[in-house]
Amino acid sequence: MRLAFEFLNLANNLVAIFSGLHRIEQYDYPEEALREAMLNALIHRDYAFSGSIIVNIYDDRIEFVSLGGIMPGLHVEDSFMGVSEPRNEKIANVFYRLKYIESYGTGLRRILQYYEDVNAKPEIKATNGAFMLTLPNMNYTHPLLGKHQQKPQHESVLNYLQENPFITNEIIQDILSVKKTRAYAIIKGMIHEGFIIKQKGEKKNIRYILNI
Numbered sequence: 001m002r003l004a005f006e007f008l009n010l011a012n013n014l015v016a017i018f019s020g021l022h023r024i025e026q027y028d029y030p031e032e033a034l035r036e037a038m039l040n041a042l043i044h045r046d047y048a049f050s051g052s053i054i055v056n057i058y059d060d061r062i063e064f065v066s067l068g069g070i071m072p073g074l075h076v077e078d079s080f081m082g083v084s085e086p087r088n089e090k091i092a093n094v095f096y097r098l099k100y101i102e103s104y105g106t107g108l109r110r111i112l113q114y115y116e117d118v119n120a121k122p123e124i125k126a127t128n129g130a131f132m133l134t135l136p137n138m139n140y141t142h143p144l145l146g147k148h149q150q151k152p153q154h155e156s157v158l159n160y161l162q163e164n165p166f167i168t169n170e171i172i173q174d175i176l177s178v179k180k181t182r183a184y185a186i187i188k189g190m191i192h193e194g195f196i197i198k199q200k201g202e203k204k205n206i207r208y209i210l211n212i
Contacts, residue, residue, distance in 0.1 A: 115136070
């Protein structure tokens, strides 16, 4: 289990930038949420099936898929309310005695708490034979920590604004070696994605600042 958790952490990137004088630093996934999701898949899967637990890692999410759906008589919504009917009570008891889990039925509620201040929330899908828990990447859609990673030109602009109070179309042309129309398109895209805003004031020589 330790090796599996270490492998998952390889996909858990720490992202940091400066917003004004403040350093914003955040992992893609709360380590505790990864741990709870892995434990949930191990403890509650149906071992009558020989198939493996599946972990799908994408840019925007991690999916934990285990065999065995919701226990008869329960619904997906019940899982987030703390309702628990262990499929493998002896295994759950061993993990409890080893202090890997605190008490039955609290894991999914704790995962929700870790995402309390994040727009994207964990999701559960269940069929009669399978259970999937999805953890969203908290940095993927963050206005400062996420999308700029996929666009080097945006990252260069943000890096410049970490050291300077404003940027202009002319400065973007210079640091990115692009023409005026391309610089304008970059500005427009970054405003749309919430990275920067137009500074109030002069209509000529328009300045742009970080959207803090």
